[in-house]
Amino acid sequence: MAETEDSTRERILAAAQDLFARHGFDATPTSKIATEAQVPKGLVHYYFNRKPDLLTALVDKLPSEHVELGEVVVDGDVCTSLCRFVDRLDRNLDGSSLLSHLLWREADTHEVVRDALQARYRKMVAQIGEVITAASRHRIAAERISAAAALLAHALSFRHSMARHDGGAGHGDGASMDAEVRFVAEALAS
Amino acid sequence: MAETEDSTRERILAAAQDLFARHGFDATPTSKIATEAQVPKGLVHYYFNRKPDLLTALVDKLPSEHVELGEVVVDGDVCTSLCRFVDRLDRNLDGSSLLSHLLWREADTHEVVRDALQARYRKMVAQIGEVITAASRHRIAAERISAAAALLAHALSFRHSMARHDGGAGHGDGASMDAEVRFVAEALAS
Amino acid sequence: MAETEDSTRERILAAAQDLFARHGFDATPTSKIATEAQVPKGLVHYYFNRKPDLLTALVDKLPSEHVELGEVVVDGDVCTSLCRFVDRLDRNLDGSSLLSHLLWREADTHEVVRDALQARYRKMVAQIGEVITAASRHRIAAERISAAAALLAHALSFRHSMARHDGGAGHGDGASMDAEVRFVAEALAS
Amino acid sequence: MAETEDSTRERILAAAQDLFARHGFDATPTSKIATEAQVPKGLVHYYFNRKPDLLTALVDKLPSEHVELGEVVVDGDVCTSLCRFVDRLDRNLDGSSLLSHLLWREADTHEVVRDALQARYRKMVAQIGEVITAASRHRIAAERISAAAALLAHALSFRHSMARHDGGAGHGDGASMDAEVRFVAEALAS
DNA sequence: AATGAATGAGACTTCATTCAT
């Protein structure tokens, strides 16, 4: 009945992601997921024993947060390097900002999700620090780097975590993010 | 008697806040709220007609986000001014970080909550801008101010929105927040 | 809606007893119990949190297995004493033979039930022994008494445990039970 | 290959018996049977079309209840004859007491099972009567024989039907069964 | 012959909400 076993499973997962993002995990009945995925109700539980397993599977779908430093670092140009880094992250995240958003929301109540997101966050902070270090020609005080990394990571994560509150919080489309990145970069340069 | 009624209502609200924070809005039955508040089940709906009304009432409990500029601005010292501003905000928020946190989580699915939080966010951005302008002796480009305000507001909001993920992501406690504020202030000064 | 709160609860319990007896515990949906008791489905779980709680409540409905020795013992006449004892037990059990039967069936898988029935069984053996001792004028060897008690208790319990297999196993209506009691009594007399 | 098929079928049946005995027929999913038997799920329904067919097949596995009178009767010694008869029955039943037990439990709701067990019961009563008649040198009143047979059959069946409640009710292990048999035999002798 | 993905009816249970008192 399934076109491909994989595609059926994927369709369920996609439906879950969509509905979780729109209405929240708890507010989404598995039956609605089945309907949206156009599969019989039982199949959802055939592939994902319990409802939270859908969340686990969704976590695994998060795109790699890894960015090759070499691809973004421009020697001597912290600003461009950071911009490219942010850009690359965004491209990685691609259409997954909704996914990222819904996961942040469920992080409190689902350990698996929380752990995964915290790991990603830590990696992001570390990578920003590395980009700054690699791009800058003169040494920068460790504490300044970490402050800058924290600021940018906050801004990035918050932006994703608020991805759905469009047009409301002024949380920045790409442009305003650039402005902030530039602000940080210039601060580091001085 | 009026006092008793009030305190009963408060007890229900406090229980709701606690349980919503721990398990989420949807995962918290009104009956549990009644139990935790040690009131009969019917009373919850007597005071708060529908369950979402509890959320609305919780929004109203958010402490004022308004900070008197005069109380924090130190003329000529952007850094100290911002630090005091952040400090004041934190003190306002006091024990309400859990409240703030749980509200962020429900913002997606409850318009009332979303609107309230977005208003607070915008006000925060505006106030940071005002603090910077008021404290700085020389004029700063508008775009730099708004970038700085956005950065700090992001950081602040993200911190609150993650209040529960303590000890995990290494996202700022007071100290690291200070470092970031200082970073921004110095950037503006140069 | 309930005539008396008690009577509603009782009606549910009666329906459960009836259906459990006819189809077994596992094969009886709570919804059917509600239908048979003419109450809404939710009420079953309002009174009995979980389905097995119905079984527990049923165990409590078992009539007292206690028989006053003074009421049945005829000095010097073991046979009559035992007959009256059995008769009294039967009258106690009254219409509850179905109940007793269904409980025996569920004893394996429900500890509460098993414990209650085992206790009743032990008490029955003990009481038979007491009746014999009290009714007999000459001393009887302890081992003969216990063998007699075991035989009768087996027969009694088996009869109840098979109450439903009517007309099939030849497990005795009152008459054949009398014959067996008399057999035992005469054996003891000789 | 035929051998393999057979042993596979047997493994399924053994698993079913084990699980039915432990959890009851209704509480045992066919999938668990497959798991326990280490066969793919589809195979259970391949060999046994419907779930109740497993019960039917289990009934057929009951060991013969037939005992050759010549092998147990000792002329003039009713007691020994009966003891040997009981002993032989027990040996026939061998490891099947669990099977017998679980079948008793399902007898109410499964006609096939009920009929089979009732037939066995009737045969047991008849055989006990035959043993008594054959072993006794003097004639015994028919009613006494049937009372004795009923008592012993009750005791035997009850013992099997309670096979699982070990250590609890103190109902006979082999020893106490012997005491009861002796009691009956002596009663008949007098 | 053998398999396991697929199906959908239906089981148990929870819960917001109502309402008579």
Place this chain on the structure above:
DNA sequence: AATGAATGAAGTCTCATTCAT
């Protein structure tokens, strides 16, 4: 004003059974 019994819609999950391969 306050209560808690009552309601029934809806949710999660299980499972016997089918069937294409």
